[in-house]
Amino acid sequence: MANIKELSKLEEKFSSGHRACAGCTAPLxxxxxxxxxxxxxxxxxxxxxxxxxVTTIFPYTAWKGPFIHSAFENSAATVxxxxxxYKSLKKQGKYDKEVKFVAFGGDGGTYDIGFQSLSGAMERGxxxxxxxxxxxxxxNTGIQRSSATPRYGxxxxxPVGQVExxxxxxxxxxxxxxxxxxxPYVAQxxxxxxxxxxxxFQKALTVDGPAFVNVLAPCRLGWAVxxxxxxxxxxxxxxxxxxxxxxxxxGEYKITYKPREKKPxxxxxxxxxxxxxxxxxxxxxxxxxxxxxxxxxxxxxxRLAGEE
Amino acid sequence: xxxLTEIRWxxxxxxxxxxxxxxxxxxxxxEGKYIQAFPExxxxxxxxxxxxxxxxxxxxxDLHCHVKSPQVVVVLDxxxxxxxxxxxxxxDDGVIIVNTNMSAAEMGTKLxxxxxxLYILDASSIAKETIGRxxxxxxxxxxxxxxxxxxxxxxxxxxxxxxLEKKFRNKPEVIEGNLKAIERAFNEVxx
Amino acid sequence: xxxxxxxxxxxxAGKNGRGAGVKKALTGNESVAYAMRQINPDVVAAYxxxxxTEIVQIYxxxxxxxxxxxxxxxxxxxxxxxxxxxxxxxxxxxxxTATSSQGLALMWEMLYIAAGLRLPIVMPETNxxxxxxxxxxxxxxxxxxxxxxxxxxxFSENSQEAxxxxxxxxxxxxxxxxxLPAMVTMDGFIISHAMEVVQVLEDKIVxxxxxxxKPEKYLLDIDNPITVGGLxxxxxxxxxxxxLAEPMFQxxxxxxxxxxxxxxxxxxxxxxxxxxxxxxAEYAIVVLGSTAGTAxxxxxxxxxxxxxxxxxxxxxxxxxxxxxxxxxxxxxxxxAVMDRSDGLAGFxxxxxxxIRSALCDYEKKPVTVDYVYxxxxxxxxxxxxxxxxxxxxxxxxxGNKKLVNYLGVRx
Numbered sequence: 058m059a060n061i062k063e064l065s066k067l068e069e070k071f072s073s074g075h076r077a078c079a080g081c082t083a084p085l086x087x088x089x090x091x092x093x094x095x096x097x098x099x100x101x102x103x104x105x106x107x108x109x110x111v112t113t114i115f116p117y118t119a120w121k122g123p124f125i126h127s128a129f130e131n132s133a134a135t136v137x138x139x140x141x142x143y144k145s146l147k148k149q150g151k152y153d154k155e156v157k158f159v160a161f162g163g164d165g166g167t168y169d170i171g172f173q174s175l176s177g178a179m180e181r182g183x184x185x186x187x188x189x190x191x192x193x194x195x196x197n198t199g200i201q202r203s204s205a206t207p208r209y210g211x212x213x214x215x216p217v218g219q220v221e222x223x224x225x226x227x228x229x230x231x232x233x234x235x236x237x238x239x240x241p242y243v244a245q246x247x248x249x250x251x252x253x254x255x256x257x258f259q260k261a262l263t264v265d266g267p268a269f270v271n272v273l274a275p276c277r278l279g280w281a282v283x284x285x286x287x288x289x290x291x292x293x294x295x296x297x298x299x300x301x302x303x304x305x306x307x308g309e310y311k312i313t314y315k316p317r318e319k320k321p322x323x324x325x326x327x328x329x330x331x332x333x334x335x336x337x338x339x340x341x342x343x344x345x346x347x348x349x350x351x352x353x354x355x356x357x358x359x360r361l362a363g364e365e
Numbered sequence: 366x367x368x369l370t371e372i373r374w375x376x377x378x379x380x381x382x383x384x385x386x387x388x389x390x391x392x393x394x395x396e397g398k399y400i401q402a403f404p405e406x407x408x409x410x411x412x413x414x415x416x417x418x419x420x421x422x423x424x425x426x427d428l429h430c431h432v433k434s435p436q437v438v439v440v441l442d443x444x445x446x447x448x449x450x451x452x453x454x455x456x457d458d459g460v461i462i463v464n465t466n467m468s469a470a471e472m473g474t475k476l477x478x479x480x481x482x483l484y485i486l487d488a489s490s491i492a493k494e495t496i497g498r499x500x501x502x503x504x505x506x507x508x509x510x511x512x513x514x515x516x517x518x519x520x521x522x523x524x525x526x527x528x529l530e531k532k533f534r535n536k537p538e539v540i541e542g543n544l545k546a547i548e549r550a551f552n553e554v555x556x
Numbered sequence: 557x558x559x560x561x562x563x564x565x566x567x568x569a570g571k572n573g574r575g576a577g578v579k580k581a582l583t584g585n586e587s588v589a590y591a592m593r594q595i596n597p598d599v600v601a602a603y604x605x606x607x608x609t610e611i612v613q614i615y616x617x618x619x620x621x622x623x624x625x626x627x628x629x630x631x632x633x634x635x636x637x638x639x640x641x642x643x644x645x646x647x648x649x650x651x652x653t654a655t656s657s658q659g660l661a662l663m664w665e666m667l668y669i670a671a672g673l674r675l676p677i678v679m680p681e682t683n684x685x686x687x688x689x690x691x692x693x694x695x696x697x698x699x700x701x702x703x704x705x706x707x708x709x710x711f712s713e714n715s716q717e718a719x720x721x722x723x724x725x726x727x728x729x730x731x732x733x734x735x736l737p738a739m740v741t742m743d744g745f746i747i748s749h750a751m752e753v754v755q756v757l758e759d760k761i762v763x764x765x766x767x768x769x770k771p772e773k774y775l776l777d778i779d780n781p782i783t784v785g786g787l788x789x790x791x792x793x794x795x796x797x798x799x800l801a802e803p804m805f806q807x808x809x810x811x812x813x814x815x816x817x818x819x820x821x822x823x824x825x826x827x828x829x830x831x832x833x834x835x836x837a838e839y840a841i842v843v844l845g846s847t848a849g850t851a852x853x854x855x856x857x858x859x860x861x862x863x864x865x866x867x868x869x870x871x872x873x874x875x876x877x878x879x880x881x882x883x884x885x886x887x888x889x890x891x892a893v894m895d896r897s898d899g900l901a902g903f904x905x906x907x908x909x910x911i912r913s914a915l916c917d918y919e920k921k922p923v924t925v926d927y928v929y930x931x932x933x934x935x936x937x938x939x940x941x942x943x944x945x946x947x948x949x950x951x952x953x954x955g956n957k958k959l960v961n962y963l964g965v966r967x
Binding site for chain 1: 598599601625626627629630631632633635636639640641642643644645646647648649651665666669673775776777778781782783784785786787788789792796
């Protein structure tokens with residue numbers, strides 16, 4: 058368990074002054090990861106995307122530790138190369154420090170264009186953590202749909218029109234795909250549940266081998282929520298169980314947060330302008346459809362975690 | 366480049382035409398010669414007609430084009446004669462060596478010899494008797510060395526032994542079988 | 557400093573015709589893998605592709621047998637191969653990969669990034685045609701398409717040159733005034749799969765020659781953290797790209813310096829390009845790769861008939877030695893550029909355009925024509941090359957020329 062008092066004493070490894078939007082949760086994901094690493098140095102990499110763009114505008118950098126960005130679809134492959142270099146130099150006695158390796162990617166760089174690179178790196182067993190800051194669309198280029206975008210999400214490439222109700226497909230379950238890679242650690246979190254997320258990052262950094270943490274990182278712009286609500290809306294996602302918080306350690310499922318009262322999904326959807334059209338007359342069944350989807354998956358997760 | 370000799374091997378995928386060219390090249394190198402050995406690459410699979418090539422010279426070899434007019438042709442599988450024009454490009458004073466149990470006269474009628482010199486060797490039988498399997502490439506190596514004089518008996522035996530020792534460390538019978546096959550080929554190849 | 561051959565050894569090496577080292581029968585791929593074993597890079601990240609597969613396959617056996625210290629990353633694609641190599645090199649490790657054709661095409665995006673990040677990655681590249689139609693044989697379409705990616709391009713005529721070039725490329729790329737990646741090419745199948753005599757140096761000699769990689773700044777230097785691959789807007793991008801151009805202008809000098817040093821350990825001396833019978837040549841052809849040897853035989857035959865034929869074989873295509881080449885070619889009557897790739901530019905192949913532009917400042921300059929040949933591994937033989945020289949004589953006599961010609965194709 059993370060102790061906020063101790064964490065607050067740690068030196069910040071990710072600087073303020075970057076160009077992220079007010080209320081952006083992606084930098085929080087990085088800060089929490091760095092807190093979880095504590096004194097251990099971290100070499101980070103990022104896919105092209107919001108995080109990279111707002112943190113590395115030459116001649117400035119928000120990264121106080123070593124950082125590499127090369128392209129969009131290859132954060133995992135790039136960092137796997139860094140980790141291989143570390144392994145090689147260590148093996149040869151040319152390097153003696155203890156370092157952790159983390160690759161960041163948005164949902165575009167993780168679920169879609171970077172999917173192959175990520176799968177390859179996880180399969181090869183590099184000792185690295187992959188963190189997806191999942192804001193459920195291509196926010197950097199102006200809110201285009203990704204395979205992480207939820208059904209009925211209004212994006213600029215799945216727009217709500219006269220005949221179309223937004224995105225037609227349910228999101229791909231990337232966390233489960235990572236579980237299927239049988240890597241030692243897989244988890245889902247969100248920065249609003251900071252203690253839960255930092256603890257997961259600590260575990261991810263400690264396991265021997267690859268780890269994957271899928272972090273729901275609300276985007277105030279793309280989800281169309283007020284800046285000050287961006288953290289809370291992530292908590293709400295956990296409370297309605299549309300984004301359950303759980304971890305899979307060596308194949309063993311554990312639900313790490315069970316809401317006292319499982320709120321109806323409508324409570325979560327209603328706060329976001331990207332779902333505004335669902336509350337027009339005649340769209341009732343869409344909300345119901347999402348509720349059924351959430352319920353079925355929540356029950357399935359509970360079964361997997363042996364909680365039934 | 367007057368001393369350049371070009372050789373074409375005909376076989377079927379799996380009979381070791383490529384390996385034979387590589388072994389021959391390697392052995393010629395150990396006699397201080399310059400060599401090339403390369404197969405023809407296509408979609409061929411086991412059993413399909415394949416070719417491989419050697420160039421051998423006392424001087425460095427600069428040519429990197431196809432072998433069109435080899436002085437020597439080696440046929441590992443007599444069933445290729447007919448479906449494949451094995452004498453294509455072979456000059457009037459060229460030499461062809463065929464693995465066959467036919468007599469030279471009989472084989473001669475099947476080939477479009479036109480004065481070109483034919484040598485025969487029952488390499489399949491030798492291989493079966495010495496190595497235990499129908500792998501005609503090793504005895505045909507012996508026949509090629511004997512007929513062309515490009516390689517001495519000793520060099521071929523030494524080099525083959527060294528090569529096989531790496532591969533068949535725990536199977537001395539395979540090494541001895543192959544060497545015996547070369548020896549018999551040297552004695553039994555005839556025109 | 558590597559052990560230097562004494563004069564007696566150099567003379568003895570020279571007598572053998574092709575310099576120093578133990579003679580081995582190796583294919584192009586084998587000779588490159590052999591050089592890589594001697595270089596012993598810290599990381600190799602690669603994906604197999606015909607006809608370069610053997611390089612990574614052989615290298616894997618070196619790793620499996622513990623003959624190298626390399627961390628071998630068996631990536632899931634060429635894109636990841638170059639990405640991981642970039643990550644490893646940026647981390648501070650000497651890093652290599654190898655590829656061909658479609659694999660290079662898949663790496664495209666990362667080629668520019670490797671150069672832009674100034675990472676001295678050496679990549680053997682077995683030249684192969686690009687699809688469609690799919691074809692596994694040798695032509696230069698693949699690397700020619702990557703000629704503006706900021707990589708050095710070093711072409712090899714045969715297995716020996718591929719071996720020598722890979723070793724030299726390590727030193728060239730890692731030279732502090734260069735710090736650019738390099739691809740060392742050889743013709744697919746024609747060289748990659750043909751066994752030839754290659755003279756290999758002793759492991760120790762190569763090890764001393766390449767030395768150890770000592771980057772000034774690298775990711776694993778956690779006490780001096782750096783950010784690699786930041787974002788430039790209109791205010792800095794141009795300066796960064798400009799700083800990339802300068803080492804390309806300067807690289808020729810270091811390539812020649814390192815060639816000089818390499819000659820001392822190998823007895824084999826390389827230039828930016830190689831001339832054959834150019835002193836008094838009236839008719840010259842310009843080639844890259846394996847065609848050069850075949851062309852020399854054609855020239856020997858033509859010279860015997862009194863034709864003043866000559867050859868220029870380009871070794872270093874990037875940086876393009878335009879001044880040096882023009883100096884050698886300007887005195888000829890007619891020059892044919894032999895392009896083993898078609899630029900599909902409505903103006904012949906890529907080498908043609910560059911040679912013509914190199915000559916344009918000369919008042920007296922040869923007539924230049926282009927021959928696109930050998931696509932998809934189509935054979936090029938002595939007779940075909942002689943036919944080109946006959947064409948050149950014809951052009952000189954009549955003035956009638958066709959700018960772009962296709963050699964050895966059924967029309």
